[in-house]
Amino acid sequence: MENKYSVSNHFGVYGTVTDNGKILCIHKNAGPYKNRYDLPGGSQENWEGLTETLSREFVEETGYTIKKYSNPRVYDTFVREKGNLNVVHHIMVFYDVELDNNIEKQDLPSCFLDGFNDSDGIARVPFENFNEANSSPLLIN
Template sequence: MITDKKIHRAFGVYGIYTDGNKILVINKNRGPYINRYDLPGGSLEDGESLTVALKREFLEETGFEVKVDINLGIADFMLPWAWNECEFVHHIAAYYLVEVIRGDIKKPHQFEGQDSLGALWLSEEEANINNASPLVLKAFRWLKESVFDPDVEVYNDWEIRM
């Protein structure tokens, strides 16, 4: 546990959509996971429910309209990130399994706050700590083991890839 640092707490909703042994991911262009693959999803806007936020974020970041199947659980991650006078981020993530209703992968519309450069398919063999967020790595563990470990994961040596 990190107790001697100023910590920014961030909460978001994230969807896992699979095709065989691959997960649909986005290429992040900002935040602590910049220049890494991350799960589609993000923060709630005022008045949004968890599933409405997930559907909006998924569509904005990937081009897919989704149906939310099941809440897999909540996970949290702590890692160094100098932002807004904070030294660490405590990222709390609600994971959902989703199905695509319609759409195609398309380059997302860029607007203030958009943090996706586009979506692509990623296999577990291609994912590692140097190119993927902790959220993606946990999603692959869930797919492989069918177990969702709720314990916090602390990445003291996390590198921001500018």
Template sequence: MERYKNYHRAFGVYGICVQQGKLLVIDKNGGPYINRFDLPGGSLEEGESLVSALHREFEEETGASIHVKNLIGTSDFFVKWDWEPYTHVHHIAVFYHIDVIGELDQNPTQFEGQDSTGVRWISQNQMSEETSSPLVLKAMKWMFSNEFNFNAEVYNNWIVKK
């Protein structure tokens, strides 16, 4: 695999919630996955544990609480993204299988750093590289095969949809 020298490293935790064959996603409004479906989750704050961050991020982006069922795995992605001064992002993601507790908020509270404009359930036929982040594509593979590929995935032809 090609080694990228000019990249931004991002690390986050993400929840995979499946109900009746559909995946819970957010409408992303920032970063290299803008205007695509993405998994609820995100970066850790100072001194925050992985699971605490997942609970906080999930509530911020969906309005609901969660029950963490189990750790699925960790994977990473290299995505082409011209974000001065970087040319790529190296996204490291920890995936958890979760259940939603309570009602989802279709219009999450907006604040600086909020990257969700809404939440929805999508089916497999709605998931593609054109419509979804690499995290959603990884979740889809796990949903339908119950297998998790830990290998890094490279998206050199990624187009950021403005």
């Protein structure tokens, strides 16, 4: 049977910060999770280790510096992009993250050397507020 969808792979590293039943999220402004809550994180750059990616992406997307990370785990999901026949096999590494409160939060850059910033800022959202319409699969799976 022929498959009508094209499949691509995406590998990302993400951090979870939880406090009092809320999780630190970003507001996505691009990609398959556009206009949804998502976890801070993203793709590795050349010669970057997993925790280096985690630390860099966290500063870029939240403005916060990581103090400590723990509990690495791996998940995957298939995401169909709306309006086309593309399916993304999203492979994700997660870490629990503790923020460094001794370092002041940085302003979010609007762009980087390789493109744009896909975060429009952060929110601390109660777990029960996540659903398929407002959140990426990273938050509801």
